[in-house]
Amino acid sequence: MSFVNAAFHAVPSVQSLPAYESSVDLARELRGEIDIRLDLRHAGIRQVTLRYELLGDAGLPVVLVAGGISAHRHVVASATFPENGWANALAQPGRALDPAHRRLLAIDYVGADGKLDVPLETADQADAIVQLLDALGIARLHAFVGYSYGALVGLQLAARHPDRLRRLVAVSGAHRAHPYASAWRALQRKAVALGQLQCADAQGLSLARQFAMLSYRTPEEFDERFDAAPEIINGRVRCAAEDYLDAAGAQYVARTPVNAYLRLSESIDLHRLDPARVGVPTTVVAVEGDRLVPLADSVALVEGLNAPGASGRGQLRVLRSPYGHDAFLKETDRIDNILVAALRDADRNENGVSA
Amino acid sequence: MSFVNAAFHAVPSVQSLPAYESSVDLARELRGEIDIRLDLRHAGIRQVTLRYELLGDAGLPVVLVAGGISAHRHVVASATFPENGWANALAQPGRALDPAHRRLLAIDYVGADGKLDVPLETADQADAIVQLLDALGIARLHAFVGYSYGALVGLQLAARHPDRLRRLVAVSGAHRAHPYASAWRALQRKAVALGQLQCADAQGLSLARQFAMLSYRTPEEFDERFDAAPEIINGRVRCAAEDYLDAAGAQYVARTPVNAYLRLSESIDLHRLDPARVGVPTTVVAVEGDRLVPLADSVALVEGLNAPGASGRGQLRVLRSPYGHDAFLKETDRIDNILVAALRDADRNENGVSA
Incomplete structure (x- = not known):
């Protein structure tokens, strides 16, 4: 180089x-x-x-x-x-x-x-x-x-x-992206695409980030933090973790270009190398x-x-x-x-x- | 009754x-x-x-x-x-x-x-x-x-x-919905809502189902079935599991009214009972x-x-x-x-x- x-x-x-x-x-x-x-x-x-x-x-x-x-x-x-x-x-x-x-x-x-x-x-x-x-x-x-x-x-x-x-x-x-994790990320990218379909890029990216948050954290943590019963608001069930996830999504959208998210997410899934090459x-x-x-x-x-x-x-x-x-x-x-x-x-x- | x-x-x-x-x-x-x-x-x-x-x-x-x-x-x-x-x-x-x-x-x-x-x-x-x-x-x-x-x-x-x-x-x-699982379902319902924003109900429901599929299965199974490297198609990364997930989503959409999915999914999250009451x-x-x-x-x-x-x-x-x-x-x-x-x-x- x-x-x-x-x-x-x-x-x-x-x-x-x-x-x-x-x-x-x-x-x-x-x-x-x-x-x-x-x-x-x-x-x-x-x-x-x-x-x-x-x-x-x-x-x-x-x-x-x-x-x-x-x-x-x-x-x-x-x-x-x-x-x-x-x-x-x-x-x-x-x-x-x-x-x-x-x-x-x-x-x-x-x-x-x-x-x-x-x-x-x-x-x-x-x-x-x-x-x-x-x-x-x-x-x-x-x-x-x-x-x-x-x-x-x-x-x-x-x-x-x-x-x-x-x-x-x-x-x-x-040394590789795990196929299950790749599938999870692929669906997040589809959430972005679904948002883009209707000029709702921010909603799509927010939803992708919220799904990603689930992959970054664990059931143990959610059990400790979000054990409250769901509420019914305007006729819809709203779970205890939703406020937290909405905030995480909004925070991410505010600082992340959609393309940056998509291309770096893809990049994880393209990652493969032979550990024996690590020098x-x-x-x-x-x-x-x-x-x-x-x-x-x-x-x-x-x-x-x-x-x-x-x-x-x-x-x-x-x-x-x-x-x-x-x-x-x-x-x-x-x-x-x-x-x-x-x-x-x-x-x-x-x-x-x-x- | x-x-x-x-x-x-x-x-x-x-x-x-x-x-x-x-x-x-x-x-x-x-x-x-x-x-x-x-x-x-x-x-x-x-x-x-x-x-x-x-x-x-x-x-x-x-x-x-x-x-x-x-x-x-x-x-x-x-x-x-x-x-x-x-x-x-x-x-x-x-x-x-x-x-x-x-x-x-x-x-x-x-x-x-x-x-x-x-x-x-x-x-x-x-x-x-x-x-x-x-x-x-x-x-x-x-x-x-x-x-x-x-x-x-x-x-x-x-x-x-x-x-x-x-x-x-x-x-x-x-006896209860686990808070992490509830969060996962809540985000699936948001995928439906994102689709409904502009009459893409089928896409939203399909995406929700695909995320649900991940929750129904395990990394072990995905590793066995979808270990192939991703492809780049039309400039986008496409992971090995995506064909399977797309098909699962389409199959579900063909037989499931959106409201049925939403209300039964919510119903899981509303579920709570005292095991001592089970008679x-x-x-x-x-x-x-x-x-x-x-x-x-x-x-x-x-x-x-x-x-x-x-x-x-x-x-x-x-x-x-x-x-x-x-x-x-x-x-x-x-x-x-x-x-x-x-x-x-x-x-x-x-x-x-x-x-």
Whole structure:
């Protein structure tokens, strides 16, 4: 991948292309974007804008943190960007992702702005990240911590560009989309299509998101929160969880272009790779009760990493959580413990550079 | 409940109101309907037509077989009504529900014709069944075998009218709708509403049914059947299960009035009863992997049946099946074994009448 065509726009004002992380005094809290030419598997070469955020002093080990399809480049609140990030709790002082000790890099996924209405692959995301690392002068990530879609992208990065990361932590994501989860997402996309049929795009997207919420959470959580008897309102039964789901749908619609949702959702279903190709040490984190990624798939992934001839080696950590697929965002202490251990291993392997 | 207002239309020609089953020579294969006045919990007194089918010689022990919201009065193929029934495999010669040894009674649920656009309760269904039993001169059912919605109706019958059945077999249904399952159904109803926004009722109902199919089945089954990689068709990702789901949706739309679906779906969510009120011996059958009725709820139901002061007593049978909620329709041998044992117990308790 070349970055000859990369145009670089950093906010706040950073005038020059940064070189290798340890030698340039970049702003500690930086939001920027680069224009890249990306060779998409299903749509040929396209010019896309890749938006990123960097937080933490130059010279610290760089950890790329990548979340689900609705995550973005803003991981945690900072002085310059004070709104809460999508993984705010995990990047607090004393945590594994403490920006005082790690330099956190995150992106808006390719397609997240809704401007690219073509099929996207997780491999496309990984290739885009390599161009960003080149542009930022980051030879190799200290670690890639990926959750959900981010785990899929991390696996592709580790398979296609193993020299660009020392270690992968793949949470709630495996080497394939499970057929049942794919069916669930396909129906969500049909809800969007049904909405679009009648110029009710927002309702369709909201409904899709609400079905997705069910796949992210568990019956245990719903039982605790929504055990009240249903009401009859205007002659229709309304269940206890509906207010919550409506709010979740509306919140999502307000911040998500329909195309972004559709193309990133599809991208999960296109994801398939051979675990034996993953070329770096990998910690796979599975959540028992995850309704999208069954434990069996996480086990198969780790077994594939450790297979004779496999280029990586892996370990499996299993959580049981009432938050299911969303445990990464909710089980702060337990996820942090796992990240602490995984990043400590990465530190040890770095031969002299430690956090 | 009185049946003073019951009008009786039997097909084929049965001219007179039948009296008690053992003393009247009814046709062996009978499809009929009665008009009843039903005091609905949420809509007051309504005249409704209750359609039923009876199969098996008069004098045999009568077993009412009640299925899910899309089941109906036609349980099994017969000479007069040769199309396959919804529980065809379970009512074959040698099975527990062999019409040579049991007289099978089944109904179209109240609301199934789509003409009653009001909230319906499982208790309303139970009360309607009592009127039917009165009209048919059936003092007491030998057993009530209910699956899914039928289990809920059976529990209500056993709680409200324990003198009208000797034994209940409640498969894949409990004393309450689980909040997560209710949320899932509520979103299906929203899919219908989204379709209705602009006269795309069929698409909305089809989508609702497709989401329902996911709740009826399991990831294990989808993994076995739909493991193929998705295709890209007209620039859109199409997953392996979509053909199957589309067909299931279309099939459902062709036979289901939208109102019937909506009101019976709501009825599941309105279902709540105290297990201690169930007044007859009950076999609860739970399926591990049922995504609508968690095993914990079946356990709570049985514990409630056996509680001090409870009027019924219960036993729990647990299956593990890749068919999840639909195991009743798929695991013929295993379900039949359970029914054989449960109905044998009913025979023993009947003091002299045996099948």
